[in-house]
Amino acid sequence: MTVELINTGAELLLGRTLNRHQQWLCRRLSDLGYEVIRQVTVADVAGAICDAVRESLGRADVVMTTGGLGPTSDDLTRQSVAAMLGRPLHPDPAVLAHIQAVFQRLNRSLPDMVRVQALVPEGAEVLPNPVGTAPGLALVVDPNPYRAGQRRSLLIMLPGPPRELHPMFDGAVVPLLARVLGQTEPYVCRTLRTTGVPESLVEKRIGAPLAPMVREGLDLGYCARPGEVDVRLSARGSRAQALVSGAFEVVREALSSFIYTDQEEELEEVLIRLLTERRLTLALAESCSGGLIAHRLTDVPGASQVFLAGMVTYSNPAKHQWLGVSETILREHGAVSAPVARAMAEGVRRAAGADLGLAVTGIAGPGGGTEAKPVGTVFLAVAWEQGMEVVERHHPWDRATFKQVTSQQALELVRRHLLGLPMNEKPPQAA
Amino acid sequence: MTVELINTGAELLLGRTLNRHQQWLCRRLSDLGYEVIRQVTVADVAGAICDAVRESLGRADVVMTTGGLGPTSDDLTRQSVAAMLGRPLHPDPAVLAHIQAVFQRLNRSLPDMVRVQALVPEGAEVLPNPVGTAPGLALVVDPNPYRAGQRRSLLIMLPGPPRELHPMFDGAVVPLLARVLGQTEPYVCRTLRTTGVPESLVEKRIGAPLAPMVREGLDLGYCARPGEVDVRLSARGSRAQALVSGAFEVVREALSSFIYTDQEEELEEVLIRLLTERRLTLALAESCSGGLIAHRLTDVPGASQVFLAGMVTYSNPAKHQWLGVSETILREHGAVSAPVARAMAEGVRRAAGADLGLAVTGIAGPGGGTEAKPVGTVFLAVAWEQGMEVVERHHPWDRATFKQVTSQQALELVRRHLLGLPMNEKPPQAA
Numbered sequence: 075m076t077v078e079l080i081n082t083g084a085e086l087l088l089g090r091t092l093n094r095h096q097q098w099l100c101r102r103l104s105d106l107g108y109e110v111i112r113q114v115t116v117a118d119v120a121g122a123i124c125d126a127v128r129e130s131l132g133r134a135d136v137v138m139t140t141g142g143l144g145p146t147s148d149d150l151t152r153q154s155v156a157a158m159l160g161r162p163l164h165p166d167p168a169v170l171a172h173i174q175a176v177f178q179r180l181n182r183s184l185p186d187m188v189r190v191q192a193l194v195p196e197g198a199e200v201l202p203n204p205v206g207t208a209p210g211l212a213l214v215v216d217p218n219p220y221r222a223g224q225r226r227s228l229l230i231m232l233p234g235p236p237r238e239l240h241p242m243f244d245g246a247v248v249p250l251l252a253r254v255l256g257q258t259e260p261y262v263c264r265t266l267r268t269t270g271v272p273e274s275l276v277e278k279r280i281g282a283p284l285a286p287m288v289r290e291g292l293d294l295g296y297c298a299r300p301g302e303v304d305v306r307l308s309a310r311g312s313r314a315q316a317l318v319s320g321a322f323e324v325v326r327e328a329l330s331s332f333i334y335t336d337q338e339e340e341l342e343e344v345l346i347r348l349l350t351e352r353r354l355t356l357a358l359a360e361s362c363s364g365g366l367i368a369h370r371l372t373d374v375p376g377a378s379q380v381f382l383a384g385m386v387t388y389s390n391p392a393k394h395q396w397l398g399v400s401e402t403i404l405r406e407h408g409a410v411s412a413p414v415a416r417a418m419a420e421g422v423r424r425a426a427g428a429d430l431g432l433a434v435t436g437i438a439g440p441g442g443g444t445e446a447k448p449v450g451t452v453f454l455a456v457a458w459e460q461g462m463e464v465v466e467r468h469h470p471w472d473r474a475t476f477k478q479v480t481s482q483q484a485l486e487l488v489r490r491h492l493l494g495l496p497m498n499e500k501p502p503q504a505a
Numbered sequence: 506m507t508v509e510l511i512n513t514g515a516e517l518l519l520g521r522t523l524n525r526h527q528q529w530l531c532r533r534l535s536d537l538g539y540e541v542i543r544q545v546t547v548a549d550v551a552g553a554i555c556d557a558v559r560e561s562l563g564r565a566d567v568v569m570t571t572g573g574l575g576p577t578s579d580d581l582t583r584q585s586v587a588a589m590l591g592r593p594l595h596p597d598p599a600v601l602a603h604i605q606a607v608f609q610r611l612n613r614s615l616p617d618m619v620r621v622q623a624l625v626p627e628g629a630e631v632l633p634n635p636v637g638t639a640p641g642l643a644l645v646v647d648p649n650p651y652r653a654g655q656r657r658s659l660l661i662m663l664p665g666p667p668r669e670l671h672p673m674f675d676g677a678v679v680p681l682l683a684r685v686l687g688q689t690e691p692y693v694c695r696t697l698r699t700t701g702v703p704e705s706l707v708e709k710r711i712g713a714p715l716a717p718m719v720r721e722g723l724d725l726g727y728c729a730r731p732g733e734v735d736v737r738l739s740a741r742g743s744r745a746q747a748l749v750s751g752a753f754e755v756v757r758e759a760l761s762s763f764i765y766t767d768q769e770e771e772l773e774e775v776l777i778r779l780l781t782e783r784r785l786t787l788a789l790a791e792s793c794s795g796g797l798i799a800h801r802l803t804d805v806p807g808a809s810q811v812f813l814a815g816m817v818t819y820s821n822p823a824k825h826q827w828l829g830v831s832e833t834i835l836r837e838h839g840a841v842s843a844p845v846a847r848a849m850a851e852g853v854r855r856a857a858g859a860d861l862g863l864a865v866t867g868i869a870g871p872g873g874g875t876e877a878k879p880v881g882t883v884f885l886a887v888a889w890e891q892g893m894e895v896v897e898r899h900h901p902w903d904r905a906t907f908k909q910v911t912s913q914q915a916l917e918l919v920r921r922h923l924l925g926l927p928m929n930e931k932p933p934q935a936a
Contacts, residue, residue: 087541089532090728090737093524096546101520110518111553113546115527122542129560263519274616277577295515295549296577297522300668306521358817364803365796368817372795375871375904377819383827384817386789386799392814392857396827426823440806470610471636473806475668 075258077103078130079113082123082141082151083234086115094236095140102243106251107258107310108136118142120154127155131227132220135255138247141234143208145187151231152193152211159215159229161195169200173207201230201246206238212250228254262318263308266325268332269341269486271501273298276305279328279502284321292317300475301482302341305329328502331495334486341485342370348492349380349430356488357426358384359397359418361409362436362452366481383426387418397421408447410435412464415453419464423457430491431457434484436467438476452480456487456497463487463497506689508534509561510544513554513572513582514665517546525667526571533674537682538692538741539567549573551585558586562658563651566686569678572665574639576619582662583624583642590646590660592626597640600631604638632661632677637669643681659685693749694739697756699763700772700917702932704729707736710759710933715752723748731906732913733772736760759933762926765917772916773801779923780811780861787919788857789815790828790849792840793867793883797912814857818849828852839878841866843895846884850895854888861922862888865915867898869907883911887918894918894928 079099085091093115100110111134116122123142130137142151156163170192177184191208194200201210210233216226230247232239268276273296281294288294291313295306305325309317326333335344349356358381360367368384371377385396390409393399399417407413415435423431436452443449450470456463467483469476490497510530516522524546531541542565547553554573561568573582587594601623608615622639625631632641641664647657661678663670699707704727712725719725722744726737736756740748757764766775780787789812791798799815802808816827821840824830830848838844846866854862867883874880881901887894898914900907921928 085726086527087531087544088535088726089528089530089541090726092528096517097520097523099520100518104519110520111548112557113518115544117542126543265521272613274576274619278616278618281578293515295519295579297514297516298575298666304516304521306516306519308519360796360799364808365791365799365815365817366803368791368796369800369908372797372817372819372869373905373908377795382820383823384796385827386796386803386815386817388803388809389813389857396814396816396856425827426820438803468611472668472672474804475636477800477804 076134077136078134080139081115084117107261118148124158156195163193166194262314269302301479346374354429357422357428359422359433362438415455419455419457507565508567509565511570512546515548538689549579555589569661587626594624597625639664693745700733732910777805785860788853788859790853790864793869846886850886850888
């Protein structure tokens with residue numbers, strides 16, 4: 075079953091609003107087994123909306139629109155689509171009563187312009203809006219003049235506000251799809267998230283062993299972000315579960331310790347979970363990462379149980395006075411050095427009374443580099459009661475990427491320590 | 506000049522990734538005076554990519570694609586578009602040398618599959634990628650067999666990773682557009698960024714006085730994000746400058762001290778600039794904001810000159826030992842209280858030897874609230890040599906929004922202190 079999604083709104087094409095509907099609806103639909111084959115954004119212009127709907131009706135089993143059902147002058151979807159399909163609009167008494175009740179509850183009189191939301195195209199089904207006034211509308215276009223063989227398509231128009239769209243999708247659209255279209259093909263999707271292996275190496279390592287499964291219908295996708303690469307395995311049909319499980323084992327074998335999760339979670343969530351399970355506490359001394367590691371950790375609910383404290387010690391005096399890094403070490407090795415990283419990790423561990431100390435010191439740039447220590451040089455250290463480990467890395471990238479990759483490696487360093495994995499493990503080479 | 510944007514990537518249609526390119530590119534393009542008339546997402550499938558490119562070439566002056574230029578097997582844009590347009594691919598020695606240099610700098614050997622990124626379609630212009638390996642590609646399709654009258658279109662293929670796409674757009678695409686397409690219609694856009702005034706109040710205050718200018722062609726837009734509202738004033742044509750300047754004065758008068766910038770800069774940039782100009786230093790003690798304030802400040806190049814140090818003191822012992830907050834105050838008033846916020850601000854100022862101390866303590870949730878201090882309660886304090894000020898706020902929102910709004914208000918507190926503005930100024934009411 076194929077779906078096309080049409081988002082309307084000038085603010086989307088002016089770049090003033092992020093399109094969150096795409097991700098939300100695509101994810102829901104693909105998890106239900108539907109295949110979204112295209113997403114389109116057009117402005118609130120009758121001609122553009124009709125063009126997009128007509129084209130999508132020519133390709134997909136389901137066409138879904140968002141937005142344009144409200145009461146203002148730029149809400150045009152209902153009227154223009156009804157006119158295009160030759161379906162006259164009639165006021166629906168039940169919808170009007172619902173709208174009146176909403177306004178009564180808000181103790182406000184009903185403006186005339188709001189009544190347009192009670193108009194329903196002939197033959198359309200009303201999708202109730204429990205939290206707003208504009209209902210959704212569904213139409214079976216059959217015969218469908220825009221599609222080869224006049225094959226029918228299901229057209230669903232949904233309101234724009236997320237707080238109205240989300241409950242309407244779950245409460246009305248999901249049952250409607252099942253009722254009109256019947257059972258979907260089974261769909262299975264699993265994602266393994268890795269860090270420490272470049273994208274090209276990931277593919278080199280798993281591309282060949284997975285090739286036979288890809289020929290059998292496995293969909294293999296990569297998504298690289300600073301400091302990490304996701305491997306996405308998915309398949310449809312009766313063999314989906316077997317194909318994805320088989321591929322999952324291949325990837326797990328090949329990338330083993332570089333996979334930090336096979337659940338839909340971030341590295342910081344993995345770390346807070348591991349620390350919580352082991353009843354261990356963490357303290358943090360950040361220089362070049364400037365608070366980003368603390369920010370990521372404290373985004374996780376419950377972080378305060380295991381993350382005791384963090385320091386952002388940009389200046390040498392702060393490193394000395396707050397963390398007890400000796401002025402001799404600072405002078406002899408420089409603030410960006412392995413001895414200083416070690417002293418920071420141990421210093422913050424002691425100062426906070428934590429089980430683990432994590433420290434980062436480096437040169438984020440654009441200024442501050444030297445020939446011996448160019449911009450992008452960073453030392454990461456983890457200290458625990460019985461020991462300490464430090465690694466050196468080079469990330470000669472822009473400031474934001476440098477911070478992101480550094481924070482990723484710092485969290486990974488702790489994950490490796492907690493799981494007893496080697497800190498400087500070499501990424502796997504081609505099979 | 507019309508533009509259509511095509512984003513490729515199965516992860517977008519599977520709802521696994523949020524499409525941030527749409528907003529970023531649409532915003533840049535509309536600010537430059539181009540009109541984005543449609544945005545399309547298709548999967549990494551040669552047929553779907555070619556269909557979308559062909560259709561867009563039939564409608565728009567500029568067609569821009571993102572993604573699909575990397576080295577893995579699901580990177581298909583370069584090859585499939587070149588084949589569709591009948592342009593053979595040739596290896597480009599300069600691009601290959603650049604790729605080799607990147608790998609050399611990373612101290613890694615060059616995998617064969619990466620070489621595909623040096624292939625350039627015949628007649629295409631290479632857009633350099635200063636931070637990655639895959640260059641962008643630009644082609645003038647002239648004659649354009651897909652468009653009425655064979656009118657030419659400019660086709661631009663850009664890489665998917667934002668850290669590569671953003672500098673390439675600013676550095677290579679903007680000059681290319683001007684060179685190939687010439688002058689766009691005069692377009693003027695100014696944005697005033699405010700904090701501390703709810704969106705509905707902003708509109709109430711400026712909507713009526715700006716109404717006559719809107720009738721003359723002023724485009725007035727609002728963009729509300731957690732803790733801030735942008736007012737966007739824009740216009741096209743010969744009167745654009747006059748209209749926008751007039752409206753600008755109206756907004757500046759109406760919202761005065763709540764406007765933190767009329768440049769395209771973030772509040773943290775404003776703050777680092779103000780501190781630098783005044784040769785003042787800042788230290789930071791964060792509890793509930795968990796490092797986000799330090800992270801925002803250290804995103805600004807040069808922050809290390811004025812931002813001495815930050816502490817993330819989640820636990821009471823850390824507040825006591827590191828910041829010198831007395832155990833009596835902590836016991837009597839609780840960690841989330843005005844006296845503790847004050848003691849933290851003064852404590853971190855002294856500990857770091859800074860001119861200003863900024864402190865935040867609150868309950869981010871979802872747990873931790875009480876009847877007297879519900880989730881969302883936060884105290885913010887700023888301390889300087891001769892004094893101290895503390896404010897109380899309530900943000901009963903989700904954890905991420907709470908942190909964002911809190912960080913915004915903390916930075917604003919320092920801005921107001923530096924400019925001698927009252928800390929608890931009441932937002933302006935309707936005119």
